[in-house]
Amino acid sequence: MRFYEYESRKIVERAAIPVTRYGFCKTPQEARVAAEQIGGSVVVKSQVLTGGRMKAGGVRFADSPQAAEADAAEILELEINGQMPRGVLVDPKAEVAQEYYAGVVWDGTRKQPMMLFSDMGGIDIEEVAERHPEHVGRGHLSNLLEISDFQAKQVIAQTGVTGSELNRATPILARLARLMRDFDMTLAEINPLARLEDGSFVALDAHMEMEDEAKPRQRPLLSELGIGEEETREPYEPSEFERTVKAIDSADHRGVIQGKDHGFHGNLGLVIGAGGGSLTLTDAVRSQGGRPANYTEIGGNPSVAKACGLAKAVLRKEGVEKIAVMMSIVSNTRVDIVARGVIKACLELDKDPGETIAIFRIPGAWEEEGFKILERYGVEYCDRSVSMWEAAGRAVARIQTSEGP
């Protein structure tokens, strides 16, 4: 889950990393007041969960509170990469002597967090690493030992930084590393970390992302930031289909179903599973010219009602003509239950299961029982001797035939 900049600032601030005296504002009037309180020139920054704010005109410099108000009014109306801002951040225009980068990320191969530091801040760290590798310091952290300041010092010293700058930057990177671990961040970044004319360091921008799996145990921090449990922070608004599937899933603890349709615009509804199987089947449909209307994952052992609810949600989507019910070989999910569920969905929507279900390919537990039911309703089905690719191909062929030439 990604945090807004104003939240990330708050997170670093509470970890005792110095920040400027900023204000988070939801209206142009609030921005003017914040600018008045700060005094002098300010920066007005759009609060969106996406990069490229500067290029899009979402970051502006204002010399007076009136100018800040005017800038805020424009930025609050400015959509960036499909997102409307949640507010603006008003920040003093700092007298920066030098910009640095400080970050902590996961190194999946080493299975440890890695600290990164550069004396070339303000720009993309990947770009610095590529063009000026000698300006990027790195160091891994044990998952079990306490994080010591010297580890941060070593990383910073690799870039040639020394003197009081080294001693001032060290605790900042160490604190950033500790907060990354303590709050289950997948990414904790301060860029730029600025050294001001007076020699002090402040975080001018921060970017934090928390692992979704850790949200339950990080509830205290999230509550402190005013982030409710309902806030998913997906990069887009959930669609009606996605909300429906989520509601069906949480209404019944048996089995897990997920559904997405953002970016899908086809006519073939997919009632598919499980994790790997869904990815494989979606590819197989698309590669054979099919146009999926959605993506789903069935896992565990859903009830008839849940399977039925999912199939109905897919069938109700605009443009869906048929559904393909397919999974990789299942050991946990009962084939007969899914079969009952999808047939029930068709009947309840006054559709002929034999016509509506383009193919049923779920081999595994209780398949004989499942196949009997499918036969009774004239639904085309197959067992494991028909590959996932072939099953997907059959579904595509059926829908293309009914589409006509």
Place this chain on the structure above:
Amino acid sequence: MSILLDESFTFMVQGITGREAVNLTRECLDYGSRVVGGVTPGRKGREVHGVPVYDTVQQVVDALGYVPNGSVVTVPPAFTKDAVFEALDAGVELIVIVTERIPRRDVAQMVELAGMRGARIIGPNCLGVIVPEVCKMGGIGGPAKDAAKSYTPGPVGVMSRSGGMTTEISSTLTAAGLGQSTAISIGGDAIIGSTYAELMPLFEADARTEAIVIYTEPGGRMEAQLSDWVQENESRLPIVAFMAGRFMDSEEMQGMSFGHAGTIVEGTEDTATEKIARLEAAGIPVVERIDEIPDRVKERLGARV
């Protein structure tokens, strides 16, 4: 032979009284696995399909008079780290973590401690390991009779980030007359106990294994790590890979997540397209269909002789 498990392998189940764990225990016993004990705190004295339940791992060890070789851990995410530390502390050498949705920090801590103790972790978010007709450790393949349909003994080592696809691929191999030496559901998370490259030396040293099939997904650097390993070690084993989730590369899917937690693309080098290029550069063909796998394996086995 096989890797990780053999006829004499013994294991316990932590969280054995949970609904899924009870099923899993039944399946493993039916398959012929030696499930020698179970742990659920507060449930000492019970039995699950004849397997005695204890409060602590230490009690299992005391009752047996030896440390079981392995443990299947299937406890809720908030308690998994503690359970795994307990098993590691007792000296258990192979731990299969079934639990999903464990925060990455906990996984990394378990893996680091396992490394210090000379133990190995498979998972989390996996179905376990199977050596066909010898031992099944975890829910892999499902009930014994279903597992017997999909898995048969033979020369192919299977490693998969998806539990279900481990069975789908093995079943496809079996139908084509190609059995498996050992099949491993390695887990779908961003950080897992044993990656392809970390398991390769074991397959490499196993005389029974003659080829490897892997199931891969977008996200992470595991495939790049395997490519490097293969090139650096001049592996004797031909590998065939299948890549799912190619559709995630398309423009309209940018920034979205599908499937396993580990499939979230975090960089520019971990998309399906990038991974396919990387694997193929290392001499690992990447097929588009599961049903192409047997022929490609036979081809590669033939070419090697």
